[in-house]
Amino acid sequence: MLDHIDIGVTDLSSSSRFFESALAPLGITVLTEGAHGTGFGANGNSCLFLAPTGATPTPFHIAFSARSHAEVRAFYEAAMKAGGKDNGPPGLRTHYHPSYYAAFVIAPDGHNVEAVCHKAEA
8 A cells, every 4th residue: 555655856846836736626735844845645644745856857657536527627727727737638538447537737847647536427
């Protein structure tokens, strides 16, 4: 079971603002912050930690659970307003499974960030 993930970022302030805005619709907020980095989570449980790095990090993919299709759409809108780049707008991805509803954005350091809901909705 995943407890949390740490990712390196080149600009802690910029990346923290991006993730704070993008993850708010999913109920994920800043839990800790300081020169050492920024920790995000929900209900007191951490899930993501941003740490400043001296080098450009290798981009990766991270997916956050959404409780509804509306949360996926809100994540996408918030991430785009926070400076994210479109990497797949909200919609069904039936090649994964019939009710896989997701959106993808590229974060400031090139990380592919996804919000996904596995529930079928009308």
